[in-house]
Amino acid sequence: MKIETGVATDIGKVREGNEDSYLVEPPLFAVADGMGGHRGGEVASHLALDTVEALAEQGRGTLGDQVREANRAVYEESQRDRAVTGMGTTLTAARVVDGAARVAHVGDSRAYLMRAGSLRQVTDDHTLVNRMVKAGEITPEEAQVHPHRNVLTRALGTEPDVQVDEIEVALMDGDRLMLCSDGLFGMVNEDQIQAILEAEPDPQKTADRLVRAANRAGGVDNITVVVLDAHDDGTADDGPEAAGAGPQPTRRRGLLPWLLGAALAVVLLAAALVGARAYVDGQWYVGIANEHVAIFQGVPAEPLGYHLSHVVEETDLGASDVLTLELYRTLDQGINADTREQAQALVEQMRKDLKASDQPQQAGVP
Numbered sequence: 001m002k003i004e005t006g007v008a009t010d011i012g013k014v015r016e017g018n019e020d021s022y023l024v025e026p027p028l029f030a031v032a033d034g035m036g037g038h039r040g041g042e043v044a045s046h047l048a049l050d051t052v053e054a055l056a057e058q059g060r061g062t063l064g065d066q067v068r069e070a071n072r073a074v075y076e077e078s079q080r081d082r083a084v085t086g087m088g089t090t091l092t093a094a095r096v097v098d099g100a101a102r103v104a105h106v107g108d109s110r111a112y113l114m115r116a117g118s119l120r121q122v123t124d125d126h127t128l129v130n131r132m133v134k135a136g137e138i139t140p141e142e143a144q145v146h147p148h149r150n151v152l153t154r155a156l157g158t159e160p161d162v163q164v165d166e167i168e169v170a171l172m173d174g175d176r177l178m179l180c181s182d183g184l185f186g187m188v189n190e191d192q193i194q195a196i197l198e199a200e201p202d203p204q205k206t207a208d209r210l211v212r213a214a215n216r217a218g219g220v221d222n223i224t225v226v227v228l229d230a231h232d233d234g235t236a237d238d239g240p241e242a243a244g245a246g247p248q249p250t251r252r253r254g255l256l257p258w259l260l261g262a263a264l265a266v267v268l269l270a271a272a273l274v275g276a277r278a279y280v281d282g283q284w285y286v287g288i289a290n291e292h293v294a295i296f297q298g299v300p301a302e303p304l305g306y307h308l309s310h311v312v313e314e315t316d317l318g319a320s321d322v323l324t325l326e327l328y329r330t331l332d333q334g335i336n337a338d339t340r341e342q343a344q345a346l347v348e349q350m351r352k353d354l355k356a357s358d359q360p361q362q363a364g365v366p
């Protein structure tokens with residue numbers, strides 16, 4: 001089995017940074033969609049993929065084990081570095097060996113299989129709306145436009161341990177496997193995705209066209225697409241050499257942004273120590289004041305006991321309620337925001353998520 005690959009990632013039309021990452025390192029392929037503020041999102045998605053890649057290179061464990069190890073790495077980094085507190089990421093990875101793709105998955109990025117003219121989603125979204133669809137409360141069409149469609153029920157790096165879905169797909173000649181972040185299918189419906197997958201035979205051009213379609217539809221999120229075309233060339237594929245045949249794989253190295261993030265944290269601390277309040281005051285986060293959710297200006301750190309933040313707005317939202325939501329469990333350590341508006345939007349999202357989290361429970365969803 002020979003695998004030909006195409007990959008494209010794009011910031012989209014709205015976001016200020018690209019928090020998606022991908023890995024195209026045959027026979028290993030993955031996409032990750034980071035979250036937790038600008039820096040946190042980038043660090044989380046890159047660290048997760050770097051960890052999986054490093055373990056795969058050493059041949060340690062199954063893909064599932066490698067993803068669980070990546071969870072621990074992201075979780076530990078988020079505990080260690082307050083600048084990336086609360087970060088997490090999705091991760092959908094495929095390892096193609098012996099004519100089969102072993103898929104490991106956490107979150108709401110997706111793997112699709114295009115076979116003989118029909119498109120099938122291989123992975124299950126770990127989202128609130130998917131739970132609601134399964135419980136028969138809303139239709140898949142309603143889920144597509146639901147205001148809480150971004151609320152994850154499972155993510156990588158937000159807990160010390162994570163449950164990883166593992167799926168095996170036996171590949172046939174002509175199969176097309178696609179990994180993508182929600183910036184694609186959130187913008188482009190599956191009929192359109194299928195039409196592009198059918199119309200364009202070249203995997204790289206397919207990835208580019210899918211990204212263009214998402215941008216034309218608004219591009220409100222980062223978009224990442226990895227396309228894998230399986231061709232039966234009569235050879236047994238026993239490892240990286242066989243699977244790596246085809247165009248020279250490309251990938252985005254993950255270490256640099258991560259180092260930049262760490263360097264920025266050091267600069268921030270140094271700036272704080274010399275009293276450079278101007279820089280610190282350009283930072284925002286959402287935390288807790290008087291047992292309520294509050295917006296802070298500054299950074300959630302107190303080097304040498306020097307307060308580097310102050311409350312700008314105390315909301316009526318109870319901190320203990322918000323802390324029950326998986327997504328905001330690090331609220332007590334402060335969740336970073338790029339601007340005051342973003343901090344306010346985060347508070348509004350907490351309010352909505354809190355409401356949404358009540359609904360399925362009342363309807364009897366576990």
Ligand code: MG
Binds near residue numbers: 181182183221222
């Ligand atoms: Mg996304």
